[in-house]
Amino acid sequence: MKRASTAGLVLGAIGVVFGDIGTSPLYTLRTVFAPEHGLEAGREQVYGVVSLIFWAITVIVSVKYVTFIMRADNDGEGGIMALIALVQRSNLRSRGAQLTLVLLGVFGASLFYGDGMITPAISVLSAVEGLEVVSQDLERFVIPITLVVLGALFAAQRFGTGRVGGLFGPVMVLWFIVLAVSGFGRMLEHPEILQALSPHHGVEFLFDHGHEAFVALGGVVLAVTGAEALYADMGHFGARAIRKAWFALVFPALILNYLGQGALIVGDPQTSGSPFFLLFPEWARIPMVILSTVAAIIASQAVISGAFSVTRQAIRLGFLPRLVVRHTSQREVGQVYVPAVNWIIFAAVVALVLGFQSSERLASAYGIAVTGTLAIDTLLFFFVVRALWGRPLGLVIAGATAFLVVDLTFFAANLTKILHGGWFPLAIALAVFGVLTTWQRGREIVSHRRIEEEGPLRAFVEEVRELDPPVARAPGTAVFLNANPETTPLALRANVEHNHVLHECVIIVSLATERVPYVQEDTRLTIDDLGYRDDGITHITGRFGFQEALNVPELLRLAARQGLEGDPDLEHPSYFVSRISIIPTKRPGMASWRKKLFLAISRNTANPVEIFHLPDDRTVVMGSHIEL
Template sequence: MNRPGGKQAAVVLGAIGVVFGDIGTSPLYTLRTVFAPEHGLDPSREAVFGVVSLIFWAITVIVSVKYVTFIMRADNDGEGGIMALIALIQRANLRSRGAQIALVLLGVFGASLFYGDGMITPAISVLSAVEGLEVVNASLKELVIPITLVVLAVLFFAQRFGTGAVGRFFGPIMVTWFGVLALIGLIRALQHPEIFGALSPHHGAEFLFNHGHEAFVALGGVVLAVTGAEALYADMGHFGAHAIRKGWFALVFPALILNYLGQGGLILSDPAAAASPFFLLFPPWARIPMVLLSTVAAIIASQAVISGAFSVTRQAIRLGFLPRLSVRHTSKEEVGQVYVPAVNWIIFAAVVALVVGFGSSEKLASAYGIAVTGTLAIDTLLFFFVVRAMWHRPMWLVIAGAGAFLTVDLTFFAANLTKVVHGGWFPLAIALVVFSVLTTWQRGREIITTRRVEEEGPLRRFVDEVREIEPPVARVPGTAVFLNANPETTPLALRANVKHNHVLHDCVLIVSLTTERVPYVHENERLSIDDLGYRDDGITHITGRFGFQDPLNVPALMRQAAARGVEGNPQLDDPSYFVSKIQIIPSDRPGMAKWRKKLFLAISRNAANPVEVFHLPDERTVVMGSHIEL
């Protein structure tokens, strides 16, 4: 999307305010975690050079090269994130249907891991920032948890105002944050200029080779420097790839590297500073202001993954992995900016439990990393299948690229497996729960759809039967709009109206909405009109095509159809809308395990009201029920 210069600068500022918060607060806890006493790594000169070198090259390879340069090219009409990759895989013509299904399921598990990351990030970011109070004064330790919980409550309550508003507010603050990171890092690094030598990859290689198990465990902490890489990709629909790339290379990347170099230089001069190298970078008079600034930055870090979780959820709904939930658009300009209340409050509850349960950022760091590295590896695999199947790049290039990036991703993933018993089980447990929900809904929806088709019967046969009824069905004045999921079958509400009430409206519009695997569908391609074989019976079928980011506005679709010309002269001032409500009855019929049937029923009860989803006028909508066995 081309924007004027001033507006583009505002978008870049908004992106800095939302997208980079997660990765931008990693300096708060990364080096402190690597050199934590329980990991057994002494902050020797070789270890400091090796760790800083590994951090620099991890950020460069994973974020700058893999995500910002390559993976962000794999957008689904502007939308990013692992769900966008899943949509691209579903559209690709893979030779093996089994391989396609396996890749989609792998992608769904990756999306499930992202939710685990979305729960840990707010907890560890805000905790690590507020823990700066302990550096200022050890007696303030008792206030850390209460202050953290208050900050998180304010953050999650503010989500309803939208990421655009949040981004405009946070953008200048984050520019200040990254400016401070760069300045203090440069000052400390210049005091110990030898630390710039850590940018050479040989220091990282020597550290891994000489320190064996200790270095391998240290990788589990090094990967914390790239947390938020998936959020950059998932938030692409909010601000666009160009704004994210510009913000990353112009400000965020150099600021992060300078700060890590500064922390490394500080530890070289005072190994005891490894206990809290970030806050000890600053003189005593500046530490309380930095606690305040870092707390705000931690809020922004949380915003990056929360808004990413909203985007992933919305795409999951449109791609059929979740029921329709309440999704609120929070911007008139950026369609990708949404707020999902159910997801917001579930994440908030989990974050509070994490803060209270783990009690410190050091303990939470043990839970962090599994979800991040798992998602990194899955993104790489799906991306290179897209490169091969949709972009038709040569196989040797795909294998070389995937092999190089997967080597890095899987090495970090293996290092984080050592954390499973110390808290890493939490994101894995969350991922398994979310994966079960997503796949259960998809499978249950397929079964219900098949059995609903049997119940509804073919639409054209129904129209033929209506013409043959003797005496003819009575026609009543007005326009009736019947919503139906399947364009080939008869709406249950329409069938019941004829069977039990023996009437039809003068103008009957049967509407089916299809969601394409693209974010947006152009207005000119929005609808198709079918007279169902007869031009004189006032019964018309309308198919509305929507992208998974388009609002499903049925009244607006009806107005567009009327402008195109529909038989029966529809009166759209006061039409009646009929919605078929399906009551699902569990049965012993095969297709799903009993526990999955119970889960499907529980999920279905939380689906959004179709009247709200389709923007129907409540006072003119009739809901008619029917039973379907699962």
């Protein structure tokens, strides 16, 4: 069973995780040798470019991500948000240095969202453009077909990455086999292309061709797009399954295909306009357009599911409000679907396809977000290696320097794209960065002031007992939900201070979500009488698995079976939810525009009545004001 489970995860990983990097052969060499870049498709140039592609994939993906960075996980989750969480765990003496690293990581996560919007557009568009190779008359159908395919892809996200991966896995296995076979066949015609694996061809190309080579690096980096998505998707399938799939199938297939395309161009430089589809005989090109389109859909899945993972981690780390996050697997905690993120990315993808109209133009916008994230991942990872893992400083500096030289070289080469579309992912990243940092800062201020307003729960219980005359006790049972088990629900405090009344039975409920699908019933509850068994006030902490609904009424029925103070009426209780009205003021702490942004975001948080399955007709929402 364990072997079957591992095989299923490997197959699912092939179907979801490697789609992005697996479809890079569709457009990488075509972009490098595009006429506007002025690079001649000669033997020396082809050898140099293929050499750079091989060593970029080897160093950045195989060595940096698959071998090293994937060791840094946050409870099984990967991606740049996991690195941020690890940085936050470190005990840096300099608070400023830690804050700088966290903000750098947040900006890297923001860049990842920009990448997540371009990848579906360029992958599907470049695949459908294969119709132009078959016949120029089909060119007018490229954009409509692309939009239909993308619409179907985003609509299918609600079924979950597990099901999608199970469906896509066999298709991607076929895709990588086709990549390997087609590349190997052309390579046999020009076996001398194997010389391109030597790094000296790449080095000579960089030094001999100056500006042209520097611009070419902006295209070469397209071969490693998907490396961050690979890391971000680690929570969906696990590091072990991803490593097995990469070294056993994906890495060899990619290299063979790039070698085959290089051999094709060396034999006929005119094929540089579309080397991927020209690897195949005419009879196979229509089937390859279909297979490429399916593979491009899967490529989009890699970054979409990665965006879901990053969003979920951002919520857990306090950089985003509570959004609707649906767990789509009964076994894997990392497999989630976030509707709001899904449809925002879809809208941006449609705008990109309609705005840029071709994959070549989109390639001009692609790369900055990818390379920026690569460099930030390196910095954060080696900080974790030093601060948390305690590795020698000399080793850390040497490793970080080696990888940063590669990352920053690619990043510098992509800066030339800013005026040709590269501004788009940067604009997206800056907007997302503003949202993430604004929510995190605003939440800190509001939480601090809310704790001051709520006060300690046990102290409140003591105050109630000492009231003279005693507070009036109304018949019935009141249930108060409160996120912080140590403080007093604002609705409870307001009931006593303003209404001068307290129900006969008061139950305060705090909920915690564990990292297991289901929590056993005998560990579900912790019941605390808050020091007294005769005052009718009880605190309950409920624990739920990530696959379980946060059903508060059901939790109360379980608590009643285990014993509660007094005689609570759990058939007709009243539920009280505290609603915080945030009042922007001129108090320092945030700029006025950020306060307005925070208010706008807070109005779109998920409805707690729906999340906790409370009955509408017995739920009372009590408002309180917090100044921001």
